[in-house]
Amino acid sequence: MSADAPARKELTAVKGTHDILPGEVEVWQRVEAAATRLFESYGYRELRAPIIEPTELFEKGTGETTDIVTKEMYTFVDKGGRSITLRPEYTPSVARAIVEHRLDLLGLPMRYYYIGPMFRYDKPQKGRYRQFHQMDVEVFAEKDPAVDAEIIEMADALLRALGVTETETLINSVGCRACRPAYSRALREAAALVRDRLCPDCQRKIETNPLRIFDCKIDGCREAAQTLPKISAFLCQDCRDHFAGVRAALDLYGLAYKIDPNMVRGLDYYTKTTFEVVNLSGGQQNAVLGGGRYDDMMKDFGGPDIPGIGFALGVERLVAMLSLPPEPRRAVYVVHMGEKARVEALRLARLFRRAGVETLVEYGSRGFKAQFSRANKVGAAWVLIIGEDELAKGLFKLKDMAAGTQIEGAPAELLAVVKGKP
Numbered sequence: 001m002s003a004d005a006p007a008r009k010e011l012t013a014v015k016g017t018h019d020i021l022p023g024e025v026e027v028w029q030r031v032e033a034a035a036t037r038l039f040e041s042y043g044y045r046e047l048r049a050p051i052i053e054p055t056e057l058f059e060k061g062t063g064e065t066t067d068i069v070t071k072e073m074y075t076f077v078d079k080g081g082r083s084i085t086l087r088p089e090y091t092p093s094v095a096r097a098i099v100e101h102r103l104d105l106l107g108l109p110m111r112y113y114y115i116g117p118m119f120r121y122d123k124p125q126k127g128r129y130r131q132f133h134q135m136d137v138e139v140f141a142e143k144d145p146a147v148d149a150e151i152i153e154m155a156d157a158l159l160r161a162l163g164v165t166e167t168e169t170l171i172n173s174v175g176c177r178a179c180r181p182a183y184s185r186a187l188r189e190a191a192a193l194v195r196d197r198l199c200p201d202c203q204r205k206i207e208t209n210p211l212r213i214f215d216c217k218i219d220g221c222r223e224a225a226q227t228l229p230k231i232s233a234f235l236c237q238d239c240r241d242h243f244a245g246v247r248a249a250l251d252l253y254g255l256a257y258k259i260d261p262n263m264v265r266g267l268d269y270y271t272k273t274t275f276e277v278v279n280l281s282g283g284q285q286n287a288v289l290g291g292g293r294y295d296d297m298m299k300d301f302g303g304p305d306i307p308g309i310g311f312a313l314g315v316e317r318l319v320a321m322l323s324l325p326p327e328p329r330r331a332v333y334v335v336h337m338g339e340k341a342r343v344e345a346l347r348l349a350r351l352f353r354r355a356g357v358e359t360l361v362e363y364g365s366r367g368f369k370a371q372f373s374r375a376n377k378v379g380a381a382w383v384l385i386i387g388e389d390e391l392a393k394g395l396f397k398l399k400d401m402a403a404g405t406q407i408e409g410a411p412a413e414l415l416a417v418v419k420g421k422p
């Protein structure tokens with residue numbers, strides 16, 4: 001580079017996004033595999049929707065006065081003049097897919113899960129990213145409170161399967177179309193009395209959507225929100241019965257929970273049950289997962305009148321809580337000396353790989369010592385040695401790197417050793 005060339009600006013990941021590198025990604029893979037297994041054991045099937053959706057989907061689904069829609073969406077106009085949004089949450093996508101493909105007419109259980117990235121333009125901090133990952137679980141066409149309890153129990157089972165114990169399950173009921181208007185009125189009146197203690201945003205919410213005052217993260221607003229009326233006093237009989245049913249079913253499972261009357265969650269579509277699991281040792285961003293019932297959402301979309309319930313779990317927040325012991329790498333490293341041995345190395349590497357064994361092979365012609373040192377560096381569990389002697393005999397050496405022991409055998413025998421080792 002000449003002395004007066006402009007300094008090159010380092011290219012880095014977009015603010016609020018992050019790479020998941022080898023070393024860390026194995027934990028993600030284990031978490032995803034455990035979740036997939038568990039969800040499928042409860043009858044869920046994977047449904048993969050696109051990352052981009054029409055902006056209107058979230059305006060209608062998530063709610064026009066929610067923080068997500070008013071402040072946090074990645075929205076752009078595409079070359080065809082359409083308003084497109086990178087999904088900030090997954091539930092509206094599932095509802096759209098059901099309506100679009102009339103999955104409700106297939107007579108199959110509508111239980112779906114998905115693991116993938118979501119996008120929110122919020123202030124990045126520990127545990128809060130602009131591209132983050134959620135495991136999303138949704139059940140449609142089930143009204144019974146036992147389903148609410150079951151989905152909460154499933155979330156709990158996932159955390160336990162991964163060894164997470166320092167959490168608390170919070171539940172609430174946010175009422176329905178029948179009882180919420182009276183609550184909203186009472187809330188509006190009470191919030192007007194503490195207007196001065198609220199941020200400008202929350203002052204606006206008094207008129208537009210007073211329930212959303214509970215979502216504000218500002219301390220002053222949180223304190224003021226404590227003084228506001230609670231939804232529990234306004235629930236209609238149907239909502240009361242439903243909530244009692246959820247609690248009874250949770251008790252049946254022996255699952256500990258706490259009722260949090262302020263937990264209304266940041267989305268407009270919730271009806272009746274809402275729930276959250278929080279990390280007791282976490283900092284500010286302590287909600288590991290959150291969800292609730294949304295019995296009117298499909299209908300509001302212009303779809304069939306079917307109820308739904310679901311939750312979304314933040315994978316970054318979950319992974320940060322885990323301390324899984326690393327799984328040893330069980331790779332074979334093939335070292336060789338001479339042209340014929342090189343050809344045999346490539347052939348044997350293919351044989352081992354076909355048998356499902358991770359196998360790395362030298363391509364160049366370094367000395368044995370350099371090849372062994374590479375094998376060590378990549379953490380290979382075994383080294384398969386192919387020299388002239390071995391080629392002549394058709395018997396090769398396999399060194400167990402941890403034990404330092406070596407055996408000799410035909411390829412199939414050595415493969416059996418590698419595969420059979422506990």
Ligand code: AMP
Pocket residue numbers: 089120122127128129130132133134266287288289290291312313314315316317
């Ligand atoms: P929500 O869709 O807001 O109910 O969020 C469900 C879960 O997703 C939360 O409990 C978090 O674990 C996770 N989550 C939400 N927003 C973010 C974010 N910006 N960064 C990381 N995780 C998030």
